[in-house]
Amino acid sequence: MNLLKPFALWKGIAGAAVAVGILALAAPPSRAGDVSAGMGILKNSCVSCHNLTGPAPTTLKALWARKGPDLFYAGNEFRKSWLISWLQKPVRVRPAGEFYADHIKPGPVHDVVDESTLKPHMALSKEDAVKVADALMTLRAHSDLIAREHVAPGTISKTMGKMVFGKFLGCIACHRIAPDYGGLSGPELYTAGSRLQPAFMASYIRSPQAWDPKIWMPNKHVNDARIQQLVHYLQSMKGGNQP
Amino acid sequence: MKFLKNVLLLAAGLCLMFGSAKGAMAASAKDNYRTYCAQCHGMQGNGQGINVRDMDVQPRNHTDAVYMGSRSDHDLLTADKKGGLAINKSVLMPPWGDTLNDQELHAMVQYLRKLCHCQEGKQ
Secondary structure, three states, X not given: OHHHHHHHHHHHHHHHHHHHHHHHHHOOOOOHHHHHHHHHHHHHHHOOOOOOOOOOOOOHHHHHHOOOOOOOOHHHHEOHHHHHHHHHOOXXXXXXXXXXXXXXXXXXXXXXXXXXXXXXXXXXOHHHHHHHHHHHOOOOOOHHXXXXXXXXXXXXXXXXXXXXXXXXXXXXXXXXEEOOEEOOOOOOOOOHHHHEOHHHHHHHHHOHHHHOOOOOOOOOOOOHHHHHHHHHHHHOOOOOOOO | OHHHHXXXXXXXXXXXXXXXXXXXXXXXHHHHHHHHHHHHHOOOOOOOOOOHHHOOOOOOOOOOHHHHHOOOHHHHHHHHHHOHHHXXXXXXXXXXXXXXXXXXXXXXXXXXXXXXXXXXXXX
């Protein structure tokens, strides 16, 4: 393991340099004091469940032991406005929690989510939520993957989007596209448009394993044109009830 | 000293390249099934996972000896690796070739045979 250290350090420095570069270009200004205060909160209250430094699990044992989603690429994944509001009023994103297989039980017809094992997420004050969101937006591992994506502006009709997501590609098996429609083992996507950055969605769909090698979302080898359609569809999903 | 450092760096680089390749560590088929298949095929392999309610085509019951016995090992391997479409079945059965390595995929076929208590061509 010690052999890895110099290399990892070197990678870390390179990553940080890229992160700083991208941050300077893209992110709205956030005060340096807020970022470090936010980091303080993350380190005190959040590291017990969230990985803030990477890498993602590379064994099933580590995957099963993960208590909350990895946040070390949060700045490439989330919209800051979503983070600020969700951290104050967290609503469930993964219907079966993390790790899903620890939160299910056999039901009368099929397996069901064992609600008794799922706890509500801690909530932050508005002030702390802003600081934490500022800090999370600086965590930008895998910026190289983001740089490869180009989501052209565009729209797709709800009907066509739903068809691509469901009938053509079978994404509906694991993801909900309305509060009571779709699968349960993946995060709900009916708020994807307000939660996620478009380039992240494109990159994750292209290769979930590039982000999270052991994740239970398969690589379906979705082609570029379909990825564009999917992202346009998901961008339009900002909550609400229509499937 | 500098030479030694370079050798170490190179070794570390190689470790990183091969250590993170998916060929490196094979998990048991039972653990892979729990992680990747149970979400649709069920904790008991009976085709009744948490995801099934809204699926147009239901996941196969892997404990059904009659059906599973009618499928060849080759069919099962192709379905697991390349997905339902590769054997003219539903797109809802995903491809796992980027998640499991060949050794794990072959072990998975053997595990499916255990679940159904059946062999290729026999029930």
